[in-house]
Amino acid sequence: MGYNPEKPMEGRVSDLGPPHYEQFFPAVIKENKGKWMWHEITQPGVLMHKSETGAEVYTVRCGGLRLMSIEFIREICDIADKHCDGFLRFTTRNNIEFMVDSKAKVQPLLDDLKSRGNRFPVGGTGAGVTNIVHTQGWVHCHTPATDASGVVKAVMDELFDYFTSMTLPAQCRIALACCLNMCGAVHASDIAILGIHRKPPMIDHSRISGVCELPLAIASCPLGAVKPAKVEIDGKEIKTVKVNNERCMFCGNCYTMCPAMPLADPDGDGIAILVGGKVSNRISAPKFSKLVIPFLPNNTPRWPEVVQAIKKILVAYAADAKKYERVGEWAERIGWERFFEKCDIPFTEKSIDDYRLAYDTWRTSVQFKYTSHIK
Amino acid sequence: MAKHETPLLDQLESGPWPSFVTDMKHQAETKPECWDILGQLELSYKDKITHWKHGGIVGVFGYGGGIVGRYSDVPARFPGVEHFHTVRVAQPSSKYYSTKNLRDLMKLWEKYGSGMTNFHGSTGDIILLGTRTENLEPFFWDLTHDMGQDLGGSGSNLRTPANCIGQSRCEWSCYDTEECCYFLTQKYQDEIHRPAFPYKFKFKFSGCANDCVAAIARSDIAVIGTWRDNIRIDQAAVKEYIAGNYPANGGAHSGKDWGKFSIQKEVIGLCPTGCMWMEGDTLKIDDKECTRCMHCINVMPRALRPGVDTGASICVGAKAPILDGAQFATLIVPFMKVSKDDEFEDLVNFIEGVWDWWMEVGKNRERVGETMQRIGLPTFIKVMGIEAIPQHVKEPRSNPYVFWQDEEVPGGFERDVVEFRKKHAA
Numbered sequence: 001m002g003y004n005p006e007k008p009m010e011g012r013v014s015d016l017g018p019p020h021y022e023q024f025f026p027a028v029i030k031e032n033k034g035k036w037m038w039h040e041i042t043q044p045g046v047l048m049h050k051s052e053t054g055a056e057v058y059t060v061r062c063g064g065l066r067l068m069s070i071e072f073i074r075e076i077c078d079i080a081d082k083h084c085d086g087f088l089r090f091t092t093r094n095n096i097e098f099m100v101d102s103k104a105k106v107q108p109l110l111d112d113l114k115s116r117g118n119r120f121p122v123g124g125t126g127a128g129v130t131n132i133v134h135t136q137g138w139v140h141c142h143t144p145a146t147d148a149s150g151v152v153k154a155v156m157d158e159l160f161d162y163f164t165s166m167t168l169p170a171q172c173r174i175a176l177a178c179c180l181n182m183c184g185a186v187h188a189s190d191i192a193i194l195g196i197h198r199k200p201p202m203i204d205h206s207r208i209s210g211v212c213e214l215p216l217a218i219a220s221c222p223l224g225a226v227k228p229a230k231v232e233i234d235g236k237e238i239k240t241v242k243v244n245n246e247r248c249m250f251c252g253n254c255y256t257m258c259p260a261m262p263l264a265d266p267d268g269d270g271i272a273i274l275v276g277g278k279v280s281n282r283i284s285a286p287k288f289s290k291l292v293i294p295f296l297p298n299n300t301p302r303w304p305e306v307v308q309a310i311k312k313i314l315v316a317y318a319a320d321a322k323k324y325e326r327v328g329e330w331a332e333r334i335g336w337e338r339f340f341e342k343c344d345i346p347f348t349e350k351s352i353d354d355y356r357l358a359y360d361t362w363r364t365s366v367q368f369k370y371t372s373h374i375k
Numbered sequence: 376m377a378k379h380e381t382p383l384l385d386q387l388e389s390g391p392w393p394s395f396v397t398d399m400k401h402q403a404e405t406k407p408e409c410w411d412i413l414g415q416l417e418l419s420y421k422d423k424i425t426h427w428k429h430g431g432i433v434g435v436f437g438y439g440g441g442i443v444g445r446y447s448d449v450p451a452r453f454p455g456v457e458h459f460h461t462v463r464v465a466q467p468s469s470k471y472y473s474t475k476n477l478r479d480l481m482k483l484w485e486k487y488g489s490g491m492t493n494f495h496g497s498t499g500d501i502i503l504l505g506t507r508t509e510n511l512e513p514f515f516w517d518l519t520h521d522m523g524q525d526l527g528g529s530g531s532n533l534r535t536p537a538n539c540i541g542q543s544r545c546e547w548s549c550y551d552t553e554e555c556c557y558f559l560t561q562k563y564q565d566e567i568h569r570p571a572f573p574y575k576f577k578f579k580f581s582g583c584a585n586d587c588v589a590a591i592a593r594s595d596i597a598v599i600g601t602w603r604d605n606i607r608i609d610q611a612a613v614k615e616y617i618a619g620n621y622p623a624n625g626g627a628h629s630g631k632d633w634g635k636f637s638i639q640k641e642v643i644g645l646c647p648t649g650c651m652w653m654e655g656d657t658l659k660i661d662d663k664e665c666t667r668c669m670h671c672i673n674v675m676p677r678a679l680r681p682g683v684d685t686g687a688s689i690c691v692g693a694k695a696p697i698l699d700g701a702q703f704a705t706l707i708v709p710f711m712k713v714s715k716d717d718e719f720e721d722l723v724n725f726i727e728g729v730w731d732w733w734m735e736v737g738k739n740r741e742r743v744g745e746t747m748q749r750i751g752l753p754t755f756i757k758v759m760g761i762e763a764i765p766q767h768v769k770e771p772r773s774n775p776y777v778f779w780q781d782e783e784v785p786g787g788f789e790r791d792v793v794e795f796r797k798k799h800a801a
Contacts, residue, residue, distance in 0.1 A: 003515075013520055014568070017561045018467045018468070029471070033543045037677075038680075063392065064393075064494065066493050067399075068395075069491055088472055089472065090470040099544075135497060142428060157389075157392045160390075163392075166629055167630035180697055183497045185695050186695075187695055251697060253697055253698055266422060282669050300421075301386045
């Protein structure tokens with residue numbers, strides 16, 4: 001028996017919530033929860049946690065594809081069945097973690113993973129680049145300004161050695177959001193890759209009254225750029241909206257509210273790079289990422305400008321930052337003027353805030369460095 | 376559904392990082408709709424624009440969220456993705472799975488869906504990517520009846536809560552983030568499935584200030600573990616670190632030669648409050664000056680551990696930039712006991728206090744952090760019955776524009792201008 005469309009409400013079950021987590025714990029986790037004493041990264045991608053009971057759990061972390069097929073997940077299950085008594089977990093950064101309860105089981109697991117081509121890269125621990133958290137992009141979303149999985153693939157191919165090693169001053173968290181809605185919440189990342197639009201919305205006057213609540217569309221604009229208007233379509237006057245292009249900041253919120261205001265565009269859309277954010281409270285407080293490159297084009301399929309920009313920032317950071325310093329802490333220590341110089345990124349007026357609370361970021365002291373920007 | 380030429384996507388099959396294109400092609404051999412996903416994506420790579428229509432409201436009976444409607448704008452060319460709705464399935468705490476559970480779920484998705492998934496979506500749900508409207512109810516029936524599982528949140532409701540790995544495999548977690556997340560997710564099933572809020576609302580649970588689930592950056596209520604007694608010190612282990620016998624930061628920097636470990640430079644010198652020092656070969660901490668940032672504990676995990684009188688700091692109002700700019704969550708309750716023993720009573724009361732206020736005064740599509748900005752932190756804490764303390768601010772205000780209340784000023788606001796004029800000629 002299954003769903004009966006004749007009697008849709010009969011036998012309906014709802015509000016079950018997620019399954020209880022404990023049934024999915026490997027035995028060593030179940031037995032030692034709350035008893036862990038310390039951990040060590042024994043090699044890139046391998047963590048060892050020591051319990052006060054003396055037990056050890058070894059975790060092998062693999063970079064996962066956020067976008068994965070059921071066949072791929074079945075392969076993950078095959079590995080977990082073979083080595084991990086049928087349990088595994090995912091991290092918040094789309095990594096896959098295989099856990100075993102003794103050191104002897106680590107190498108066979110690593111060998112197995114290695115035998116599967118490039119599908120299970122081991123790494124993402126410690127002072128390196130871990131997996132990129134990202135959004136859907138063109139594969140599934142209706143508002144993106146760029147793709148997600150393709151950009152991530154291109155960037156991670158280039159940064160692969162940083163994923164499988166621990167040579168950086170601190171961990172570097174990279175995130176991608178394919179539009180300003182930021183489903184990926186990239187605004188507190190060491191390096192944020194952000195899809196942006198640069199053309200104001202078009203107005204589809206012929207459809208707007210059928211698909212859109214005009215007052216909601218008007219209210220959706222944070223800068224009051226969307227106003228009521230009337231136009232004539234086929235000799236008939238209809239109520240619609242107009243956009244003051246000079247006030248548009250291309251956030252796309254009007255399109256979210258009104259399908260008749262599309263703003264995506266092949267030439268208008270692309271990627272901005274923001275850097276220096278962090279979530280952790282370690283040493284310094286959490287920080288927002290700051291816009292350092294306002295626009296790079298969507299050069300499919302491999303976004304070479306984006307890949308090279310990120311590589312350049314990472315190389316400069318790796319060479320110059322002190323041990324434990326996150327990208328944002330490094331930039332603040334050397335000064336943002338020096339950051340632009342060291343990363344060889346041209347500074348433009350587009351990095352100067354002119355939105356709300358902008359004044360908070362303006363320099364109101366005479367402490368500065370004589371970098372190449374001062375002619 | 377036929378195979379399409381994908382010369383652009385094919386270029387994403389090389390390189391050391393796993394390729395989603397290769398994976399999808401492999402899946403297409405048994406789920407031919409994947410050819411159409413690839414075909415439409417290739418078209419987007421060529422046109423440099425999305426080919427998904429705006430929105431589309433679909434769902435299952437009785438729920439106002441959990442399914443996101445999606446339709447192709449080129450369905451004639453790619454009939455396999457004409458409907459391509461997303462199903463959000465609530466994930467278990469910390470994202471542990473048995474292979475049996477995953478295999479059963481995959482079997483279900485093979486039957487009803489495209490064969491593609493996200494493990495996981497940004498909020499934390501399992502995302503099942505791409506199905507047709509007529510499959511939704513049969514899928515939901517099997518999900519609930521056969522799997523005992525459920526949908527997550529979407530729309531203006533409580534989104535599926537998420538937590539860090541917590542005490543299950545981390546020595547720093549100051550409360551049981553997994554149980555807290557599970558308990559509150561179960562308690563608020565109605566709020567997850569039936570949108571009644573001004574806008575989305577997110578809970579995230581991190582066990583310590585390292586905040587591995589990014590609670591402070593993206594949740595309306597962030598519950599971040601901390602302690603209020605002293606950091607536990609194993610002085611013998613401190614000596615081992617000084618001697619170079621234990622790797623600093625759990626070996627996180629082992630890929631590069633950073634020179635000999637210096638406790639002065641790497642721990643004491645980087646402490647943001649300067650509350651640590653050495654007395655001979657003994658490490659001292661002035662715990663009352665410590666702000667529990669986790670740096671010293673991160674660097675010397677075998678020597679230092681969080682205290683034992685643990686709980687959580689509660690922060691409110693984080694969000695991404697749309698619309699008024701990004702906000703981190705603001706510290707509201709510095710320390711709260713968070714325990715299943717009392718069914719998280721204080722936290723539950725706090726959450727419901729925030730909801731009562733926000734549902735009353737929040738505007739349509741206004742996150743609670745924006746409501747707090749619009750109405751003001753002093754009003755928010757007053758409504759919550761919380762006394763103002765310096766911990767609520769980074770620094771005191773620098774303008775004098777206090778909203779004094781009538782009852783705070785002797786004689787009140789009502790005055791007689793005629794009486795005033797008797798003494799003060801105009």
